[in-house]
Amino acid sequence: MKNLLDCDRGEKVKVSKLNAAYDLKQRLISFGIMKDAELEVLAQAPRKKTIEIKVGKMRLALRSEEAAQIEVKEI
Amino acid sequence: MKESNEKIICPITAKHIKVALVGQPNVGKSMLINSVSNAHLHVGNFSGVTVDKTEVLFDYKDYKFTVVDLPGTYAFTDYTIEERVTHNYLCAEEYDIIINVMDSTNLEKNLQLTSELLTMSKKLVIALNMSDEADKEGIEVNAQYMSELLNIPCVKVSAAAKTGIEELIDTVVKKFEGEKKEPKLIFSEAVEEEIENIVSYLQKHNFQAVNSYRNIAINLLKENKKTYEKLHEEPIWTELQPIVIEASKHIELHHNTDDIKEAFAEEYAAFNRGIVAEVVKQTTTKHEAKTLTEKIDRLLIHPIFGIPIFLFFMWSLFQLTFTLGNIPMDWISAFFTWLGTTIAPTISNDDVRSLVVDGIIGGVGAVVLFTPNIIILFIGIALLETTGYMSRVAFLLDGFFHKFGLHGQSFIPLVTGFGCSIPAYMSARILKNDRDRLLTLFIIGFMSCGARLPVYVLFTGAFFAQSMAGNVLFGIYISGAILGLIFAKVLKITAFKGVDEPFVMEMPKYRLPTLKLIWHTVLTQTIMYLKKAGTFIAGAAILVWFLSNYPHDVNLDKVYAAKIEKSVSVKQKALLENQLAEAQLGESYLGRLGKFTQPIVAPLGFDWKMNVALQAGLAAKEVVVSTLGVLYSIGGDVDESSKSLANNIRKNIPFASAVAFIIVIMIYLPCLAATTVFAKEAGSWKYAFYLFVFTSVVAYSLAFIGYRVTLMLM
Ligand SMILES: Nc1nc2c(ncn2[C@@H]2O[C@H](COP(=O)(O)OP(=O)(O)OP(=O)(O)O)[C@@H](O)[C@H]2O)c(=O)[nH]1
Ligand SMILES: [Mg+2]
Numbered sequence A: 001m002k003n004l005l006d007c008d009r010g011e012k013v014k015v016s017k018l019n020a021a022y023d024l025k026q027r028l029i030s031f032g033i034m035k036d037a038e039l040e041v042l043a044q045a046p047r048k049k050t051i052e053i054k055v056g057k058m059r060l061a062l063r064s065e066e067a068a069q070i071e072v073k074e075i
Numbered sequence B: 001m002k003e004s005n006e007k008i009i010c011p012i013t014a015k016h017i018k019v020a021l022v023g024q025p026n027v028g029k030s031m032l033i034n035s036v037s038n039a040h041l042h043v044g045n046f047s048g049v050t051v052d053k054t055e056v057l058f059d060y061k062d063y064k065f066t067v068v069d070l071p072g073t074y075a076f077t078d079y080t081i082e083e084r085v086t087h088n089y090l091c092a093e094e095y096d097i098i099i100n101v102m103d104s105t106n107l108e109k110n111l112q113l114t115s116e117l118l119t120m121s122k123k124l125v126i127a128l129n130m131s132d133e134a135d136k137e138g139i140e141v142n143a144q145y146m147s148e149l150l151n152i153p154c155v156k157v158s159a160a161a162k163t164g165i166e167e168l169i170d171t172v173v174k175k176f177e178g179e180k181k182e183p184k185l186i187f188s189e190a191v192e193e194e195i196e197n198i199v200s201y202l203q204k205h206n207f208q209a210v211n212s213y214r215n216i217a218i219n220l221l222k223e224n225k226k227t228y229e230k231l232h233e234e235p236i237w238t239e240l241q242p243i244v245i246e247a248s249k250h251i252e253l254h255h256n257t258d259d260i261k262e263a264f265a266e267e268y269a270a271f272n273r274g275i276v277a278e279v280v281k282q283t284t285t286k287h288e289a290k291t292l293t294e295k296i297d298r299l300l301i302h303p304i305f306g307i308p309i310f311l312f313f314m315w316s317l318f319q320l321t322f323t324l325g326n327i328p329m330d331w332i333s334a335f336f337t338w339l340g341t342t343i344a345p346t347i348s349n350d351d352v353r354s355l356v357v358d359g360i361i362g363g364v365g366a367v368v369l370f371t372p373n374i375i376i377l378f379i380g381i382a383l384l385e386t387t388g389y390m391s392r393v394a395f396l397l398d399g400f401f402h403k404f405g406l407h408g409q410s411f412i413p414l415v416t417g418f419g420c421s422i423p424a425y426m427s428a429r430i431l432k433n434d435r436d437r438l439l440t441l442f443i444i445g446f447m448s449c450g451a452r453l454p455v456y457v458l459f460t461g462a463f464f465a466q467s468m469a470g471n472v473l474f475g476i477y478i479s480g481a482i483l484g485l486i487f488a489k490v491l492k493i494t495a496f497k498g499v500d501e502p503f504v505m506e507m508p509k510y511r512l513p514t515l516k517l518i519w520h521t522v523l524t525q526t527i528m529y530l531k532k533a534g535t536f537i538a539g540a541a542i543l544v545w546f547l548s549n550y551p552h553d554v555n556l557d558k559v560y561a562a563k564i565e566k567s568v569s570v571k572q573k574a575l576l577e578n579q580l581a582e583a584q585l586g587e588s589y590l591g592r593l594g595k596f597t598q599p600i601v602a603p604l605g606f607d608w609k610m611n612v613a614l615q616a617g618l619a620a621k622e623v624v625v626s627t628l629g630v631l632y633s634i635g636g637d638v639d640e641s642s643k644s645l646a647n648n649i650r651k652n653i654p655f656a657s658a659v660a661f662i663i664v665i666m667i668y669l670p671c672l673a674a675t676t677v678f679a680k681e682a683g684s685w686k687y688a689f690y691l692f693v694f695t696s697v698v699a700y701s702l703a704f705i706g707y708r709v710t711l712m713l714m
Helices: A022-030 B002-009 B029-036 B081-092 B104-120 B131-136 B143-150 B165-177 B189-204 B213-221 B225-232 B237-255 B260-279 B292-300 B306-323 B326-346 B350-368 B371-387 B389-403 B408-419 B421-430 B434-444 B450-463 B466-494 B515-549 B554-566 B570-587 B589-604 B608-616 B621-633 B645-652 B655-667 B672-682 B685-713
Strands: A012-018 A038-044 A050-055 A058-063 A070-074 B015-023 B054-060 B063-069 B097-103 B123-129 B139-141 B154-156 B280-282 B504-507
Touching (some): A012 A022, B015 B081, B015 B104, B029 B054, B097 B165, B104 B139, B104 B213, B123 B131, B123 B165, B213 B237, B225 B237, B306 B326, B306 B371, B306 B389, B306 B466, B326 B350, B326 B371, B371 B389, B371 B515, B408 B421, B408 B434, B421 B672, B434 B466, B434 B685, B450 B466, B450 B645, B450 B655, B515 B608, B570 B589, B589 B608, B589 B685, B608 B655
Parallel strands (some): B015 B063, B097 B123, B123 B154
Antiparallel strands (some): A012 A070, A038 A050, B054 B063
């Protein structure tokens, strides 16, 4: 299964599943990261430690650990 | 019930309206309040500027408004402390109406919170803020149509351009006077069916309730605690419960999840998408090249250049603090000298004259002198806060911070700490995890606050050439920050062990702050600094003056008077007079205290005056400067021409001792007020005690090392 961390810069994907624990999952949902939401990877810090994505019109910074918990599929 | 209560408390004819301002972070709630009233709430371009509720009062027509600014919240999930503040307020406090503030350029996301607000079943008005920005981006919102679709009044406003404000307040008044209307929120067929089931059950049993049946049904399905508790005590619950459980199962199945909250979030999102599709029109083409924000980000959060660019900005700031800040310093210094020499002859009593000139004017002047430097520092921080760069740096530094056991978002309270530790301690609330928060609280003090700047400027100015002083200043701040990181790591592996918290943070778009915004932000802080100088610092200076002038030893006077009489040259006479003053100072209360505790700090190379200044500095760091000002203005100085404090310091303090002194200033407790806030935010005075011990031990050890190393190198 592909997750958000596997994506390259500029790639656009769709969320298929959130594997995060309860709190983080609620948080991601409140940011609009839920099933079928479209994401775009905007920037990556060195070694993908932290990445910046776009959800709808919002830009969001995530750490690699969190990104790995977001399962995605190609659009 | 509530109304009658209010009437009893305020028997005035004017009507009171209490408004709760709710919205997601960074949508301009605080700025909106500033634009309707003459308040100056803190505004910044990142999530989590407001971390506590603030009430603002103003009059409009026949109404007395109380507007409550609440911390922004993404959803009622109580993720962080400041979000909990908002949720608790909305659930537990009394208010008449909610203004839901939104960012017009991102309605879909903002509506997600609105859907949750509807469960509060309060009167609601929507403020579509940032309409100026929407216009610029070619986003057209049909507020009229939106009001109809949601059955909630929506008003376009711009807090920055001050448009639509009056219409918004009029709408609030109208809503306040009018009936509460049931807002429209339509779910998918599957959910609507389940709601209908519950509603008809309630109807059948003619259940008595304040809220509508539909509202109750939705809250039950959403597993709203309060509604559950209420219905739990009702006799119908035994029959109703299985219906609700069955309904929830259906909904979860429909959404292919085992989490009802997720199912509802998806329902809301679908509804909101529908609304946005109806009311928002994008006039410019969507495929337009990258937005400006994305272009700037290419450079500023570049994987390689990002951090060096940030360091360069910081370095420039400290260079400016020094070079630009020193220009008006000469004028201020001249002003206080003039003030002293003008006032002195008008006072006949020697003691009173000394109190006014040396004590008050000297002490306060020494602190006011550094206002220009402070202003430049404040401008730098205000720019960082209002442009949107703050979140970028948090993004850049997260990987680095993570290595030291800190959370990327810790950067925000830490940077705030460069201005003042008090708001910094408070803004640590944006950290979700208590351990992360405590850890951050413990190292905020390592970020040298604005009040320490005067001490640094004084010492670097005294010991370094103008061209180098800025670099040294930058070095002091950076080494403070690095020390903070190292101790974060130490604390993380000893005291605050635990798993890492997730890092998810919104990156706002870049905004060019208006001059007015910067002006107000800086002005508020500067006035606070000056007020403190005029009140607290002046008081401390008076106290220091008394303690350093009394008791007066008459015997010493006699001994020296005899000597002075015998002296032949003017120079020798002056020397003796000086020695007398110095001796008197040594015998004063302060001198005795300083000398008594001096053995403790002797290994650091401090004389008793530095010792006293440091102790006084526990009250506030500005007091260090004013105390040095008072202590070194008396005695020690033979050459009349060099009166300035910097000169006195260069003459009386060896370089190695100065290094140790600066190290102590960098590390030990910021001030009494900050320590109180620290205890409150940390949750217990126990932590304040730990902080005191921790910082004192670290300060002492490092100052000792600094002193020894400098002595060896010199
Ligand atoms: N262009 C434009 N900018 C605005 C407007 N209102 C607010 N801003 C900017 O948006 C940013 C956020 O404003 P704040 O008032 O701090 O937002 P807030 O909702 O109080 O944020 P939190 O306290 O973090 O929840 C600031 O940079 C403001 O300058 C507006 O109407 N137009
Ligand atoms: Mg605010």
